[in-house]
Amino acid sequence: MASSTAASYWRRYRSIPIVYRIGVAFLLGSLFGLVVGTPATRLQPLGDLFVQLLSMLIIPIIVFTLLMGARRLSPSNLGKLGVQVVGVYMITSALAVAIGLGVGNLINPGTGLELGNAEAQSAEAPDLLEVLLGIVPENPIAAMANGDVLPTIFFVVLFGIALALVEQSTDASDIRAGVETFYDLAEAGAEAMFKIVWGVMEYGVVGVFALMAAVFGEAGVDAIVPFALLILTLALAVAAHIALVHLGGIIVLLVGESPVDFLRGGRDALVTALSIRSSSGTLPVTMSDADENLRIEEEVYSFSLPLGATINMDGTALYQGVAAIFAANLVGVQLGLGEQFTVVAVAVLASVGAAGVPGTGLIMLTLVLTQLGLPLEVVGFVAGVDPLLDRLRTMTNISGDLAVTTLVAKWNDAVDFSGGTWAADGRGEVSVGDD
Numbered sequence: 001m002a003s004s005t006a007a008s009y010w011r012r013y014r015s016i017p018i019v020y021r022i023g024v025a026f027l028l029g030s031l032f033g034l035v036v037g038t039p040a041t042r043l044q045p046l047g048d049l050f051v052q053l054l055s056m057l058i059i060p061i062i063v064f065t066l067l068m069g070a071r072r073l074s075p076s077n078l079g080k081l082g083v084q085v086v087g088v089y090m091i092t093s094a095l096a097v098a099i100g101l102g103v104g105n106l107i108n109p110g111t112g113l114e115l116g117n118a119e120a121q122s123a124e125a126p127d128l129l130e131v132l133l134g135i136v137p138e139n140p141i142a143a144m145a146n147g148d149v150l151p152t153i154f155f156v157v158l159f160g161i162a163l164a165l166v167e168q169s170t171d172a173s174d175i176r177a178g179v180e181t182f183y184d185l186a187e188a189g190a191e192a193m194f195k196i197v198w199g200v201m202e203y204g205v206v207g208v209f210a211l212m213a214a215v216f217g218e219a220g221v222d223a224i225v226p227f228a229l230l231i232l233t234l235a236l237a238v239a240a241h242i243a244l245v246h247l248g249g250i251i252v253l254l255v256g257e258s259p260v261d262f263l264r265g266g267r268d269a270l271v272t273a274l275s276i277r278s279s280s281g282t283l284p285v286t287m288s289d290a291d292e293n294l295r296i297e298e299e300v301y302s303f304s305l306p307l308g309a310t311i312n313m314d315g316t317a318l319y320q321g322v323a324a325i326f327a328a329n330l331v332g333v334q335l336g337l338g339e340q341f342t343v344v345a346v347a348v349l350a351s352v353g354a355a356g357v358p359g360t361g362l363i364m365l366t367l368v369l370t371q372l373g374l375p376l377e378v379v380g381f382v383a384g385v386d387p388l389l390d391r392l393r394t395m396t397n398i399s400g401d402l403a404v405t406t407l408v409a410k411w412n413d414a415v416d417f418s419g420g421t422w423a424a425d426g427r428g429e430v431s432v433g434d435d
């Protein structure tokens with residue numbers, strides 16, 4: 001009796017879309033952390049487990065889906081796709097910094113605050129040549145084992161295209177069958193990975209509660225209040241960028257679809273990004289949303305999403321604009337137009353070389369401040385609230401990756417707007433528990 005009641009509660013619980021359950025866990029965890037304070041940080045390992053479970057899936061998903069995509073990718077298509085994806089990624093990142101600077105100039109966060117004696121951590125600027133050379137792995141197995149996304153993409157794309165060429169040119173039927181087996185294995189492997197993603201998301205309800213409890217348990221309200229204006233400025237700038245560029249410009253004007261359908265399609269990934277503040281860690285969920293909800297073909301998303309998690313960071317770039325204004329206000333100087341252009345250039349270039357992991361935006365800030373001749377202490381000053389700011393940045397990064405991927409998929413006829421969340425009645429929308 002009791003067990004059947006428990007089972008019916010469990011079924012009811014599971015029938016609620018995962019994104020809402022995680023959303024509630026996010027809010028309750030934050031509240032719990034604020035009320036309980038420091039002891040709540042003991043929950044951190046439960047949150048780390050969620051992040052680790054997602055990280056475990058990154059390389060296998062990239063390898064399987066890229067091989068699937070390679071079935072349909074000719075070298076010339078790949079070249080075209082590459083130029084489109086990288087080109088639009090760069091444009092949206094530059095717009096993001098401009099919006100960050102614009103909103104920063106309007107609100108002027110940082111005036112009236114005093115820069116304490118915070119320790120500055122500084123970083124070396126990534127050398128562009130090194131970044132480019134690093135795309136070619138010396139040893140592909142080592143690249144995969146280390147979780148290096150760009151070299152893994154490079155090798156798997158080459159391998160996938162070589163398989164296709166072998167299939168076209170050989171007379172031996174056993175080799176052709178072998179190639180097909182490779183593709184079939186990749187397809188089955190990708191499906192299996194997506195199954196695991198949704199299983200991991202079930203655990204995410206606990207994981208996200210723990211992550212948020214630990215963050216707020218550590219920071220507490222007192223630490224946050226002085227930075228309220230900075231947080232507000234970033235939140236407004238991020239909202240403006242998503243609304244104007246991702247939804248208005250890309251989805252409505254260029255793609256010609258509903259922004260609500262787009263957001264519904266990507267919501268699991270957006271909430272995950274907000275919770276774990278890592279574009280790379282969110283990648284399995286982003287790919288799953290692109291595949292199952294936004295109905296994008298794998299030949300596009302298997303390439304553009306892992307690439308985007310590394311080279312396209314609208315939120316991170318935008319933050320550089322906001323933080324530059326904040327830093328200038330802290331020390332009481334005005335940034336001229338030339339200096340603001342410097343911020344755009346440094347932020348866009350630095351976001352190409354930086355990895356989509358927690359805290360990247362804070363490290364990048366050292367480069368921007370150095371370029372502007374502003375004190376590096378600002379980095380230490382804002383480090384305490386970065387775990388909050390980072391969430392907004394990462395969510396924006398993911399929204400940008402998905403919007404650009406949808407656009408490029410449309411240009412290449414590789415998206416089905418009659419299914420998934422695009423369909424008027426939401427038929428085909430996938431959530432956990434659907435089988």
Ligand code: ASP
Pocket residue numbers: 277278279280313315316355356357358359360361362390393394397
């Ligand atoms: N955490 C962000 C990401 O993974 C990068 C950042 O720190 O802004 O996308």
